[in-house]
Amino acid sequence: xxxxxxxxxxxxxxxxxxxxxxxxxxxxxxxxxxxxxxxxxxxxxxxxxxxxxxxxxxxxxxxxxxxxxxxxxxxxxxxxxxxxxxxxxxxxxxxxxxxxxxxxxxxxxxxxxxxxxxxxxxxxxxxxxxxxxxxxxxxxxxxxxxxxxxxxxxxxxxxxxxxxxxxxxxxxxxxxxxxxxxxxxxxxxxxxxxxxxxxxxxxxxxxxxxxxxxxxxxxxxxxxxxxxxxxxxxxxxxxxxxxxxxxxxxxxxxxxxx
Amino acid sequence: xxxxxxxxxxxxxxxxxxxxxxxxxxxxxxxxxxxxxxxxxxxxxxxxxxxxxxxxxxxxxxxxxxxxxxxxxxxxxxxxxxxxxxxxxxxxxxxxxxxxxxxxxxxxxxxxxxxxxxxxxxxxxxxxxxxxxxxxxxxxxxxxxxxxxxxxxxxxxxxxxxxxxxxxxxxxxxxxxxxxxxxxxxxxxxxxxxxxxxxxxxxxxxxxxxxxxxxxxxxxxxxxxxxxxxxxxxxxxxxxxxxxxxxxxxxxxxxxxxx
Numbered sequence: 001x002x003x004x005x006x007x008x009x010x011x012x013x014x015x016x017x018x019x020x021x022x023x024x025x026x027x028x029x030x031x032x033x034x035x036x037x038x039x040x041x042x043x044x045x046x047x048x049x050x051x052x053x054x055x056x057x058x059x060x061x062x063x064x065x066x067x068x069x070x071x072x073x074x075x076x077x078x079x080x081x082x083x084x085x086x087x088x089x090x091x092x093x094x095x096x097x098x099x100x101x102x103x104x105x106x107x108x109x110x111x112x113x114x115x116x117x118x119x120x121x122x123x124x125x126x127x128x129x130x131x132x133x134x135x136x137x138x139x140x141x142x143x144x145x146x147x148x149x150x151x152x153x154x155x156x157x158x159x160x161x162x163x164x165x166x167x168x169x170x171x172x173x174x175x176x177x178x179x180x181x182x183x184x185x186x187x188x189x190x191x192x193x194x195x196x197x198x199x200x201x202x203x204x205x206x207x208x209x210x211x212x213x214x215x216x217x218x219x220x221x222x223x224x225x226x227x228x229x230x231x232x233x234x235x236x237x238x239x240x241x242x243x244x245x246x247x248x249x250x251x252x253x254x255x256x257x258x
Numbered sequence: 259x260x261x262x263x264x265x266x267x268x269x270x271x272x273x274x275x276x277x278x279x280x281x282x283x284x285x286x287x288x289x290x291x292x293x294x295x296x297x298x299x300x301x302x303x304x305x306x307x308x309x310x311x312x313x314x315x316x317x318x319x320x321x322x323x324x325x326x327x328x329x330x331x332x333x334x335x336x337x338x339x340x341x342x343x344x345x346x347x348x349x350x351x352x353x354x355x356x357x358x359x360x361x362x363x364x365x366x367x368x369x370x371x372x373x374x375x376x377x378x379x380x381x382x383x384x385x386x387x388x389x390x391x392x393x394x395x396x397x398x399x400x401x402x403x404x405x406x407x408x409x410x411x412x413x414x415x416x417x418x419x420x421x422x423x424x425x426x427x428x429x430x431x432x433x434x435x436x437x438x439x440x441x442x443x444x445x446x447x448x449x450x451x452x453x454x455x456x457x458x459x460x461x462x463x464x465x466x467x468x469x470x471x472x473x474x475x476x477x478x479x480x481x482x483x484x485x486x487x488x489x490x491x492x493x494x495x496x497x498x499x500x501x502x503x504x505x506x507x508x509x510x511x512x513x514x515x516x517x
Binding site: 013014015016017018019020021022023024026027036037038039040041042043100102 | 301302304305306307308309310311312313314315316317318327328329330331332333334352354
């Protein structure tokens with residue numbers, strides 16, 4: 001049996017534009033030890049679910065040059081690393097990092113709910129705090145926060161502020177904040193008037209007038225490990241060492257490694 | 259750490275420093291041509307398939323400083339494409355085997371009719387193949403499988419993970435200054451149908467290809483459409499030669515490389 005030593009991370013975006021520095025961030029050596037794979041919408045969350053042992057292969061894989069017909073042939077050197085679509089048994093993702101903004105279709109919601117109940121990790125960034133406006137279970141029982149896109153269900157529309165300089169301070173002594181000192185984000189979009197559950201655990205706060213005070217928190221689900229981080233829109237933020245360390249620590253905690 | 263991770267890390271580091279000399283001259287030439295002009299607005303649209311981080315990070319390579327790229331996956335990826343302030347060039351690497359929703363198709367048609375650019379990478383050569391014949395035949399000039407090849411009636415043939423030599427063909431502005439180069443491990447589609455009205459730019463030396471074309475200009479009459487089949491692995495997406503080809507394709511699609 002193969003021992004999975006690395007943290008496997010699915011990164012999913014969709015529905016909102018962002019700079020490519022977002023994915024570039026995960027190539028920072030501080031993320032060494034993680035297998036991080038983008039799969040953008042339309043995306044499946046099936047690989048977050050526990051999977052039964054794969055059946056033994058029926059025969060040798062089809063290989064060789066000149067073969068015809070559909071399907072996949074493999075002609076790979078022995079040191080070729082694992083690729084998600086390569087057909088090898090998938091080790092499963094431990095953490096889902098989201099930066100999408102949409103109402104997920106029913107099949108996606110079912111998979112997400114199973115992953116939540118299976119205790120998987122979730123790190124929600126910026127745009128994704130507006131996911132699933134019409135699915136209260138998601139924001140009331142899982143994430144504990146919602147960027148409200150339009151007045152509905154007794155909630156007022158949240159405000160999006162222009163790029164600002166945010167002075168950010170850690171709150172409490174959660175493992176994610178270990179070694180985290182106050183830091184500044186020089187060009188970041190602010191959210192104000194988000195709906196927040198009273199059960200969230202704040203991680204980061206700011207005193208900026210155009211922003212909510214709490215801008216990062218631990219979600220409210222009792223089994224899943226959920227971290228929500230409001231900043232994450234600009235190139236400057238994606239390239240901030242402090243921000244990257246926050247994301248790294250959040251992924252490790254969500255995976256049960258902190 | 260497991261061994262494969264260490265090897266992969268070393269492979270990534272090596273790939274970043276190998277084969278840069280031949281591409282630098284072409285990069286400088288292209289950059290000089292675009293100096294002092296508004297940066298091209300480029301939309302990169304992935305989706306529906308796993309893709310390496312290096313595909314996205316390609317657009318942060320200093321080689322791409324003369325284009326301003328944002329990422330916009332589905333849904334509603336092309337909502338702004340039809341307007342006057344839409345992107346100059348759309349780069350796709352999505353994998354939608356049926357077809358895009360009608361609104362996306364309509365917006366893309368407007369983008370193309372406006373004479374803007376489209377660069378189709380790897381997974382996206384198979385997008386819309388199954389249900390939008392006009393797209394395959396009149397726009398991108400290819401399909402993931404050629405029904406005239408025995409056994410290729412309903413599904414593609416994928417071959418993983420070969421290395422191949424990529425050879426430029428003809429004297430199109432996109433291939434100008436690019437020498438034949440060895441491409442790292444990649445997934446290939448050896449039995450594609452390539453329209454006879456497509457203009458081939460690059461060929462593979464892999465003997466199992468039904469048609470050796472790896473890159474080509476599509477047949478659309480108004481828009482500048484160009485396709486490049488490689489782009490699956492992290493090794494290819496961080497290869498300087500691969501990035502040079504994609505950069506040239508974007509510049510040409512945006513009207514920044516003259517004949």
